[in-house]
Amino acid sequence: MSQLILFNKPFGVLSQFTDRGTQTTRPTLSTYIDVPGVYPAGRLDRDSEGLLLLTDDGKLQSRIADPKYKMPKTYLVQIEGEADVGSLDQLRQGVRLKDGLTRPADVQRIDPPDLWPRDPPVRYRKTVPDCWLQLTIREGRNRQVRRMTAAVGLPTLRLVRWRIGEWILDDLSSGEWRKAPV
Template sequence: MLILFNKPYGVLSQFTDRGSPTARATLSDYVDLPGVYPAGRLDRDSEGLLLLTDDGRQQARIADPKFKLPKTYWVQVEGDPDDAALDRLRRGVRLNDGDTRPADVERIDAPAIWPRDPPIRVRAAIPDRWLSLTIREGRNRQIRRMTAAVGFPTLRLIRVSIGDWRLRDLAPGIWREG
């Protein structure tokens, strides 16, 4: 079984929240299916497509970077990246844990998506821009670190696809079999 889930902002990509003094939202607040586990992770402050499966081999194939499944994100950044910044992302960016693989990146119009709760911070004097960014690896907070490394911090991050699986019109907090 494979589940496509639109993980809302603020939800942990796990079924329990051990060790936290305050209860935080987890997958168990949204998915009540025994025996499924996330295939990969999506940070608490990121949104979008998370795959869950009851097949350990499928889980490993989706999550393991050696298979290089492309993951595409819509990224709202602070500022308006110029061509030089986008070219740096396309070549790969040096992070504190080494160089990233080259990314596919392009400017996009603001997507027609759900409002975020809480909303992102907006600064009247600083524009923002949406990008579509595809990577084939999955380091911790990689997209956020990449955009910051080229001078454009991430304000909002939504994963829209993993391999051939697409978020499409799936609403936040809702799942479907894939």
């Protein structure tokens, strides 16, 4: 029977079990998860947090990670600046990046979510406002959400993946994991 693990990846942790090619040791999945035979279904950048799915089922891994399946991924995004109707509409229509036009995103402004503290904390500037978005994409380009918000003039300060398809982070604290039904 297939295994599926939901993991709340902390900021600064690599989405792999080993750290190759660097002089310094960085935290990896092996710091948190000791389950043999599971591998990440997709990636979550080191400077992003939140839901990472791991499985031992190659077909399930492909269904989750392969962009051809267009599995929705929802992020809570703290941005620098105020998201106005124009910038939100740009995200909803698709944003032109160096590697082409993105698919349209579902996006809305939200109240600041009740999340765990980030270590290190996000830098705050007294003279520059920030706000939060809930943004759902159906593709998975490298650093896509960060590049999309930057393209509309709203740099990302904090990025938390909250949902992948039907799987949601819910009450998992940073660094915790649990098995889920497949």
